[in-house]
Amino acid sequence: MNGSGFDFNRRRFLGAAAAAAGVTLAPGVTLYGVGQAQARGLDEPASGEVRWGMLIDINQCTTDCTECVSACATENGLTGHGRPATDAQWIRKVSVRDPKNGVEKSLPVMCQHCAEPPCVDVCPTGASFRRADGIVLVDKHICIGCRYCMMACPYKARSFVHEDLTDQKPHAPRGKGTVESCTFCVHRVDAGGKPACVEACGATGHGAMTFGDLNDPDSEISRRVAQYATGQIRADLGVDPGVRYQNL
């Protein structure tokens, strides 16, 4: 009824927790837990010691390259319907031109995985949540599709699923009528990998994106953040994004 993603999840959920009778009585509570467990992929909780983040070196990113965007679409099954206004976009390339000197740059923008995420604050049901390791996700089972989080996000990072879905990826469940955004490819991260966009960017040879643990001083991302001047988009808003930009 809600696109294959929803059905898929429900089936998997029922399979995983076969004893979950009387779901309708407290669907929020029951499904919330499952949503989290599923997102992690493992039974162990996400660690608060870690803060996943990303560093994007704008000087390495070229105007005509959109490899990260395509990789995201492939990885997460974001097939469009040829309707740019309503098709989901988890990551986009934004071109920024300084009117003073005419210098033009291009950079990818996606969910910034804020430490103080407004989307989480405003969400009435708690469907938007931030894991202890800093990844901000939407629990598709309790999202009611009010879009308040989209109103609140300063980075326009979220998309609403406007129509029926096809070709969903098992690891990236979606649902018509719910809101979604970049997950930092949480399924890969939990399995020890890195997001598809970062991998794709590396494969092009640009290497503009670095992913890692901002809390670990020895990680590559931390070393680079310590070494170079980096910034956050609209740092003045105080939401402390986990995505940093170099040469912004």
Place this chain on the structure above:
Amino acid sequence: MASKIAFRTIEGRSFGYLLLLAVLGALLVLGLGSAWFMEHNGHHVTGMNNQIVWGMPHVFAVFLVVAASGALNVASIASVFGKTAYKPLSRLSGLLALTLLTGGLGVLVLDLGHPDRLIVAMTTYNFKSIFAWNIYLYNGFMVIVGVYLWFQMERRMQRYASAIGWVAFIWRLILTTGTGSIFGFLVAREAYDAAVMAPLFIAMSFSFGLAIFLLVMMASCAWTGRPLGDKLLARMGKLLAVFIAAVLYFTAAQHLTNLYAAEHAGIERFILVDGGIITALFWWGQVILGGLVPLALLFLPMTAGTRGGTILASLLVTLGGLAQVYVIIIGGQAFPLVLFPGMEVASGFGDGAVAQYSASWYEIGLGIGGVAFALLAVALAVRVLPFLPATLADSAVDPHHTKPEPKGAVPAGA
């Protein structure tokens, strides 16, 4: 001050009444049909998209919710401020507040991506969210107004009516503030970054609520042959004029404070000067037709206090109110979010560009369905329960009225 106002149900057998029910019922069905269609196909059939995420349904919903708390004012004036002339109107006032709120919330819920998860919204709360708080405020409002109505109708309880009237009055102020705060919490949206939003919403609620109340009251009197005193009407017209002026005042304050903050120059320019349809709606819809013209109608000797003048003024306030909410909701989203201050930006996702929105018929249909529900519920309720006073003749409602009482008028105690 025991009052002896007689309340009577309406007969409700006339062709006109049945026709009214039929028309409102048809509009309601239309609204439900629109909602079903939107849900079934997904929101891509609407004018809403990933840039304009709240559209026409939200314009109607916010308008109705704001008007609902305002509709209760008439009762508050009677019970809280002790104006006996308004007492016969308290029941209708409470009833209208309930139905408008239900209509508005209905529209809001039916527009959700998952209306089927209403139970989730009611049971899973994020207490940090003002939205979640609003759910409590709305539910509480319904309960309080329900009790208020019951106390008024139940003789034994009448002595507590004014106490609960106070509670209702305070609750409604909080409720409107809560509705306004939904926008106040959106830090990144420059259009809403003004402390004046809360008082503005309260003024809007006073004005829209009274305008709708006047329309419903005048229609009920005219269609059921109940007398309606000229003095009472003139008084309420003056009150509406005060509320309209308050809305204009706070609107001016909203834009002047925003203009003062340099970083908001862009959004102000957009709303006031070059926002196309938004600018037109602001000046023509909200300020001129929804504000200045009704003010003139209510003050100029030729039209002040007349039925025609009051009806026209109330209609204009209602439509101007919808325009105002449209400017706030749609205008606030159409103006692009500023990610890189001072830079020229572009992307395939609408960055740096004004977002376009044109409401689909489904959204408008859903909104009108909400209005139809509110009115239909009133029409049915006044038939089953004594909400309407038998007369609103000046001699009946005003203790200081000097003319001799016409025969058959029911005297009101004072």
